[in-house]
Amino acid sequence: MALSPNPESAVSVGRKIPSQAEIFRRTREAHAREVAEDYLEEIAALVAETGEARVTDLARRLGVTHVTVNRTIARLREAGFVESQPYRAIFLTDSGRKIAEESKTRHEVVVNFLCAIGVPEAAAHRDAEGIEHHVSPETLAAFARVIASAKKA
Numbered sequence: 001m002a003l004s005p006n007p008e009s010a011v012s013v014g015r016k017i018p019s020q021a022e023i024f025r026r027t028r029e030a031h032a033r034e035v036a037e038d039y040l041e042e043i044a045a046l047v048a049e050t051g052e053a054r055v056t057d058l059a060r061r062l063g064v065t066h067v068t069v070n071r072t073i074a075r076l077r078e079a080g081f082v083e084s085q086p087y088r089a090i091f092l093t094d095s096g097r098k099i100a101e102e103s104k105t106r107h108e109v110v111v112n113f114l115c116a117i118g119v120p121e122a123a124a125h126r127d128a129e130g131i132e133h134h135v136s137p138e139t140l141a142a143f144a145r146v147i148a149s150a151k152k153a
Contacts, residue, residue, distance in 0.1 A: 034133040037103040038062065039072055040081060043092055044100035052089035106132040106140060113143035116150040 018026075042061050046053035055073070059066045073090055076082045081096030092100060110131045114124035135143070 030134070035072065036076060036079070036081065037099060037133055039069075039076060040092060040096050040100040041103045041107070043082065043090055044097065044104070047091065053091070054089055058090070103132065106135060109140055109143050109147070110135060112147045116147050 039058065039062070042058055043053040046057050046061070050057075055066050055069045058064075058069045058073075062069070073082060073084055076096065077084055080093055081099065082090050082092055084090040107128050110128035111121075111124045114127060115121055119127065
C-alpha cells in the first residue's frame, strides 16, 4: 500500500500534486498563523482580565520565554495586529482584535462540539487548542449544527 498517490495517476485524473517545498511552505504558514492566533487570543484575554497584556504574563501563560514573546510581538506589530513599545503593555489593533475574537469563537465551538459527542471537558479543551486552528468553515458549521441538535435533545 502506497502512502502517497502515484504522480502519474494524479496527472491522469487532472490533479496537480504540490511539490515537497510547497507542502512545507504551506505547513510553515499554517504554523505561523496558529502561533499568531494563540498570541492574539491570549492578549485579548489578558486585556479583558487585567486591562493590559505584558510580556511576562504572555510568557507564563504560553509557556515560553520572554525572548520568544518579544520576537513574536515584534512580528505581530509589523503585521499590524498589536501595538506595543518596549517595557510597556501590549494592546490589540482592530485587526488583531478581530482575529482574536474569531479564534476564540472557533475554540468555543470546537470545545462545545467535543463535549456534545461525549469527550470529557478537560480533554475537549486540550484537543480544541490544536483543532481550532485547522478546522474549515464548513466543518465548523457542521460542529455548530451538532451542538444545536444536542441542545434540543
